Amino acid sequence: MPLLVGDRVSCSADKVLGKKPAKQRFGRLSATKELYGVVQETQGTGRSVKYIVHFSEVAVSKAFSSRSLKHQATDEASSDAPIPPSISVEAASPTLTLSAEQQEQEVDNTLNANLLHCNGIEWKVVEGVVEDWRCMPKFGAHILWGNDVDEARRTPLDYWMMSFPSQMLADISIWTSNCLPQGSANAKEDEVLAVFGALYSLTRTSEGRRDLWSTTEDGLFPAPRFGERYSLTRDRFEILLRCLSFCPAHEAIGDKWAPVRRLIEGFNQRRVEKLYPGWQLCVDESVSSWRGKDGDFCSDGMPHVTRIDRKPKGVGCELKDCADADTKVMLQLEIQEGAEVMVSKEYMAEYKLVGTAQLLRLTKPWHGSGRAVSADSAFASVATAVACRKNGIHFTGLVKTATRMYPKKYIDEVEFQELGDDITLTSSMEGHNIMAHAWGDKVRKCFVSTHSTTLPGKPSNKRRWREVLDEDGDEIGQTEVYNKTVKRKKVVEMYFDAASIIDINNHMRQGGLALEIAWRTQSWASRVVATVLGIVETDAYLLYKKFHPGSTKLSHSDFTEAVAKGLLLQKNVGAQAARRRLQSETEALPHNILPLNTLPMYNKDSEQCIATYASRLCHICKSPCKNYCNICSDTSKSQIVALCGLKSKQGSTCLVKHIVGATQ
DSSP states (O other): OOOOOTOOEEEEEEHHOOHHHHHHOOOGGGTTTTEEEEEEEEEESGOOOEEEEETTTEEEEEEOOOOEHHHHHHHEEGGGGGOTTTTTHHOOOOOOOOOOHHHHHHHHHHHHHHHTTTTTTEEEEEEEOOOSSSSSSSOOOEEESSSSOOGGGGGGHHHHHHHHHHHGGGHHHHHHHSOOOTOOOOOHHHHHHHHHHHHHHHHTEEEEEGGGGGGOOOSSOOOOOOHHHOOOOOOHHHHHHHOOOSOOOOGTTOOTHHHHHHHHHHHHHHHHHEEEOHHHHHHEEEEEOSSOOOOOOOOSSSSSEEEEEEEEEEEEEEEEEEEEEETTEEEEEEEOOOOOTTTSSSHHHOOOOOOHHHHHTTHHHHHHEEEEEOOOOOOOOHHHHHHHHHOOEEEEEEEOOOTTSSOHHHHHHOOOOSSSSEEEEEEEETEEEEEEEESSSSSSSSESSOOOOOOOOEEEEEEEEEEEEEETTTEEEEEEEEEEEEBBBBHHHHHHHTTTTTHHHIIIIIIIIHHHHHHHOOOHHHHHHHHHHHHHHHHHHHHHHSSSGGGGOOOOOHHHHHHHHHHHHHHHHHHHHHHHHHHHHHTTTTTEEEEEEEEEEGGGSSTTOOSSSSOOOOOTTOOOEEETTTOBBBBEEEOOOOOTTTTTTHHHHHHHHHHHHHHH
């Protein structure tokens, strides 16, 4: 039966509002909820007739076919169901009509009210936030040296030793010694440092690493002569580099990431002990580039390879990072070991979200400090902001896809007239204030924050190019550079000041130092070690630039050379100290080492002279030598105990063995 203007009808809430708005408004009852309305107008004829129905409960007017509507009896005596209380007498009257503007306004108000209700959180549009919810001062970072040495006297090597997990050096030398071939001398701490220095030296030359030990003077520049200058032969360097280990051998049996895990943990521990970060932190990701074997296809490949298309070197081992915004220095690193492993990490059981759990793990050493964390869309959500407040830190993030509980649909409905326009909404969840702020850039950007304000901030300067036109408006084939400024609020300014610091650190490591390129290797573990060593050197340079007086005179490449030379000289310093110590210890012993040319048999003016060239075989190592022990030799019987001198390569070893053998 056709409907008439003024008839009362009912329709499901899902058809009137749509499934999602109906669920947001009525919850679980949305599937069975019936809305009652009045037919206001008919359109069309025959089978194509449409009825404009006004539903006063939700203030919506909409066109429906007769199949979607259920006719309600107008005579109360003949109807079993009474008129719903939500429909007033005025609404049931066929004479009540609303203007088109009023209907449109009521529909907008209803839709806006639904869009501001997001999964149990009510958002409120506000003019702005003028008082910062983070009631703490903004402080800078400083280094915890542990001594009172004047900052001006500290060298680039001091900054590197502070940045590197030096507490692991003794263990690294032991683990490396256990991997050396039988018969090789054990690795020492100064040798490990010398290997690191030689690796950094590779970044300052375009030749291969074998050329660092070249002694040929046939070019424009002098030969490096690393073997002579730094007491590190190429064979010793190659064997130490091949056997360099950062964990005990037995740990690698059950843990695929064991070759680098302790190095990462030592790095994180060192940062907590030696660096006090500023008030603002940043969380992002880095990649240790790797194009070699994949652990999914072979047993000796990288256990988990990540592919990030948007990064220039986005294939390899992904590292989640936490950095200090004041110094741009990395504070914490975490290897991404694959989805199956990451779901069992700390905070996952409580918060369920991978990005939230990762951010909380990276910032854990500073929980309760009131610091502010900035992160991109990989971590940002309303849940992350609330979780940070629960753990005593603040959060600001760029929201893209994690829009649950975030008024993204409402923000998308708002039209901005020009670049720099914005809108701010506030809400409260579990007693914590939350701000949603949208900024009209070329692409609209949405932020969630628990601190900062919407007071005017420093405008964003965007560098642009444009064609130069003549007086007639024609192009003349030239371009000019200009700066385009876009207004923004404090919360946007604060986010972008911190959001790029990890990218800056990565660029300096990959494009400036480029140790991963200089150190060619087929071992995935060596590639990750190269990345960590690159981070250590880059951090040391950033700290040097930040705190050392007069640091502006030293470029990054000069800093790298100073660090490399300092590390290589550690072996010389250690060898010289050992010789001085051995000489002082042997002075009190009944052994006297003298040159062979003091014997009459090697004196050409003596009648007992048998040779003018004083040389014998050392009775310990059987190598040619020019010294002997005066106490143990019997010159009358020509029984000479020849020994290597203290200044020779094996001198200290041969002398110790001789003394020990003589006293037994």
